[in-house]
Structure formats: structure tokens, C-alpha cells
Amino acid sequence: MNEKTKPKHEQVKEMILSWIESERYKPNDQLPTEHELSELSGTSRQTVRQALGTLVQEGRLYRKQGSGTYVAALSERRTADMPTIGVLTTYISDYIFPQIVRGAESVLREQGCLMLLSSTDNDKAKERDNLLMLQAGPLQGLIIEPTKSAQGNPNLDCYLALEYMKIPYLMINERYAELDCPCVKVDDELGGYLAAKHLIELGHFRIAGFFKTDDLQGTQRLKGFLRAHREFGVQLRPEHVVHYATENKETRPFELALTMLEKPEERPTAIVCYNDELAVRLLEAVRRTELRVPEDVSMIGFDDSFLATATEVKLTSVSHPKAELGMKAAELLIAMMEGSAPSRNRDIIFAPDIVLRDSTKPYEKNGDKFVRTNV
Known part of the structure; x- marks a missing residue:
């Protein structure tokens, strides 16, 4: 590829690299502004x-x-000049957390920040240890996922x-009730509502819900689940609402799901799960009782994670922005550090959608769709 056929941003990148290699601009020298480089x-x-962003990512x-x-x-000299941002999550290596972290990291790296990543393993004592450790170092900002947010602080x-x-600090996914920091999160109540609404509109009338309630995400999803039943006039069996820690x-959840599914006359026609991770686990409970999803039981997860498409039954799930959430959190924190974040209405709340796949279908009995009469 000759010079003229190279993308323009590559040509600009090579121009800047030539300046560096010829020592026109030496280490720690400031480059011309974007406007000047454009001219x-x-x-x-x-x-x-675009060219500058690529060179920042490459460390040049x-x-x-x-x-x-x-x-x-x-x-080592470059690192000393970089603002240090702490990112503290409940977990690092599993489920949706790597995507959230990568989203935050992409923005922080683009802005020339050094990211310190740590996790609490969903343990409040470890959260304390990590906060004290981060405070002891050179820290310019902090992104935090609270640990067991429904159990106090x-x-x-x-x-x-x-x-x-x-x-400056902000929280992701939820926020401790007594704090006034910004929060970047999904509207979990709406997600729980949409999941139940989807199944009710398919004609399901015995819907079980499984929710982890030691964090506020789970309690909000449960709240939305209950609201949909009330609004659509569908009775909810007390034993079909399961909360766990x-x-x-x-x-x-697995044991109680087995108990429900082994009672043919009372078993749920559909199940709403706290997340996709649990949905995959409960698919095994359905198989254990020789039932099928969605032919015998419809099932819906939450987070639209990689697990939703990793099983033989592709899961209908409630969307979660993941990487975008991490990016927005990092962008908001940088704005706070620069003093340009709004002083009010600082929260960023994503509205979820239902991602339709193969695990939900209309309820039918004797070939006829069930019709609710108590609305």
C-alpha cells in the first residue's frame, strides 16, 4: 500500500511518529493541538x-x-505522570464483569489514566481492605461496585x-442508600417488570421468580416482577417467589426449583431468573425432571450475557449494556475530576429491553392459548 492509499489517520500517525523518531519532539514534550495538527x-x-487515540493506546x-x-x-516516567483511577468491583474474572471493566479501561487508557483494578469477592470486609489500600496510594478517582448493597454499608x-x-468517586450497578455519589446503572425494576410482562403477554399465569436479594439489583428486579403481576391482574403463588443470598x-434456587417442577398440577409455566448464570443452572433442574424449555416451561434470564447463547437452549434475556456501562462510568468520573460534571441529575440509567431467543413461547393448554379472566 503506497502513501496515498493509506487511510488518512494512518498517514497522520506516521507523521507524528516521524517527528518523535527524528527527535523533533522529545519525551515529555507537548505536541501541537488537534487544531494545529489538523492544519x-x-x-x-x-x-x-483517531491517530492520537491509536498512539495513546500503543503507549507512544x-x-x-x-x-x-x-x-x-x-x-516508569510515563506512569508517574498518569492520573491513577481505582476500579473496585465485586468480581473480576467471571460473568459480565470483564466486559464492564474493559469498557472503563478503554476510556481511561484513551484519557491517559492508569487503572488499578481490585475486587471484593462480594465480601464487605474485603471491600474495606481495598478502600483503605486505594486511599493510601496516589488516587485521583474511584469507580466502585458496592458489595451486597441491600445489606447496609x-x-x-x-x-x-x-x-x-x-x-471523586461514583458507583456502578447500584449505590448505598445513604450516599449521594453519582451512579451508573440499569433500571433493574423496569427489567424485572419487562421480564414478567413478556411472559404474561404470552399467556403464562403461574410464573416463578428467583432473585438474589442481598444486593439492590435483585430487590429492584423482584419489585418490577411483582408490579407486573399486580398491573396485569395475575395471581402470584407465594411459594413461587424465591429469594436467596x-x-x-x-x-x-436449584433445590426449590426441583421441588416446584416435580408437582405437575402446581408447577410454574414459566420462570424469571435473577441473571443468566442462574438461568443456566435452572435449565439443569428442568432437565432433571425430564421437562423441556420452552415446550413445558418457559424461562427468561437477565443481563444478556455470553451464557445466554452458550447452552443448547438459547435464552431470552433482559439486556444489560456491560461495556457501555463501564465506558459511561469512566467518562462521568473524568468529567467529575475536571469539574465539568453536572451538579444535579448526575446518574446515568440505562433502560433495558427484552432480547428474544428460544427459551420462551406462548402458553398453550389442550391446544388452546390460556386466556386470563381476572384482569
Whole structure:
């Protein structure tokens, strides 16, 4: 490929690299502004921005908030100049968390920030240890997923210390009730409502719900699930609402699902799950009782994770933005650090949708669709 046929952003990138290699711009020297680079290269600012972003990701350049773009020196010198952002999640290596973290990291790297990642393993004592560790280092901001958010906040003093130290922070997925920090989350109540509504509109009238309620996401999903039943006039059997905690998530839902499914006259016609992870687990309970999804029991998950399409039955699921959530959280935190975030209405709330696949179908009895008479 000759020079003229190369994409314009590649040409701009090579121009900047030639300046660095010829020492026209030395380590830690500031480059011209995007506007100036646009004029020098005869390209648009968007093209210049794309070239600079690529060089930042490759470690050849770095950015300083509110200052500009600089030539990277040795890695240790570059790191010393980079703002340090902590990201504290309940888990790191499983389920949807890697996508959330990658979304945040992509924005932080683009902005020349160093990310410190740690997890609590959904343990409040570990949350405290991590907060104290992060506070002890050079920290310019913090993105936090609260641990068991429905069970209170014994680490309030750590959060008050962040505020006293003027370290901006925000929360993802949920927020401790007494705190006033911004939150980036999914509308979980709406998600629970949409899941139940979808099944009710398919004619299901005995719907079981399984919700992990030691976090506020689960309690909100349960709230939406109950609201849909009330609004559509569908009676809900008390034994068909199952709540569980992190400590018994591997046993309690599975055992209670088996109990329900083994009663032909009372078993649910459909199941709403707290997340896709649980839905995959309950698919095994359905198989154990020699039933089929969706022929005998419809099932819907939550989060639209990779697990939704990893089984032989492709799961209908409630959407979760994952990477976009992480990106928006990082963008909002950077705006807070720069003092440009809005002082009110700072929360970012994503409205979920139903992602239709193969695990839900209309309820039929003796060839006729069930028609509700109590609306």
C-alpha cells in the first residue's frame, strides 16, 4: 500500500511518529493541538483525534487532563505522570464483569489514566481492605461496585474519608442508600417488570421468580416482577417467589426449583431468573425432571450475557449494556475530576429491553392459548 492509499489517520500517525523518531519532539514534550495538527496534516480534527487515540493506546503518547497530548518517555516516567483511577468491583474474572471493566479501561487508557483494578469477592470486609489500600496510594478517582448493597454499608467511614480527601468517586450497578455519589446503572425494576410482562403477554399465569436479594439489583428486579403481576391482574403463588443470598446461590434456587417442577398440577409455566448464570443452572433442574424449555416451561434470564447463547437452549434475556456501562462510568468520573460534571441529575440509567431467543413461547393448554379472566 503506497502513501496515498493509506487511510488518512494512518498517514497522520506516521507523521507524528516521524517527528518523535527524528527527535523533533522529545519525551515529555507537548505536541501541537488537534487544531494545529489538523492544519499541518491537511486532515480533519476527527482524523487527527483517531491517530492520537491509536498512539495513546500503543503507549507512544499520553494525555494530561486539561493540558494536552505529550510524547511518552520510559514507561516508569510515563506512569508517574498518569492520573491513577481505582476500579473496585465485586468480581473480576467471571460473568459480565470483564466486559464492564474493559469498557472503563478503554476510556481511561484513551484519557491517559492508569487503572488499578481490585475486587471484593462480594465480601464487605474485603471491600474495606481495598478502600483503605486505594486511599493510601496516589488516587485521583474511584469507580466502585458496592458489595451486597441491600445489606447496609459498614464501611461508611471509608467513603466519608474519600469525600474528606476530595477524591471523586461514583458507583456502578447500584449505590448505598445513604450516599449521594453519582451512579451508573440499569433500571433493574423496569427489567424485572419487562421480564414478567413478556411472559404474561404470552399467556403464562403461574410464573416463578428467583432473585438474589442481598444486593439492590435483585430487590429492584423482584419489585418490577411483582408490579407486573399486580398491573396485569395475575395471581402470584407465594411459594413461587424465591429469594436467596450469595452464600447459598449454588444450592437454594436449584433445590426449590426441583421441588416446584416435580408437582405437575402446581408447577410454574414459566420462570424469571435473577441473571443468566442462574438461568443456566435452572435449565439443569428442568432437565432433571425430564421437562423441556420452552415446550413445558418457559424461562427468561437477565443481563444478556455470553451464557445466554452458550447452552443448547438459547435464552431470552433482559439486556444489560456491560461495556457501555463501564465506558459511561469512566467518562462521568473524568468529567467529575475536571469539574465539568453536572451538579444535579448526575446518574446515568440505562433502560433495558427484552432480547428474544428460544427459551420462551406462548402458553398453550389442550391446544388452546390460556386466556386470563381476572384482569
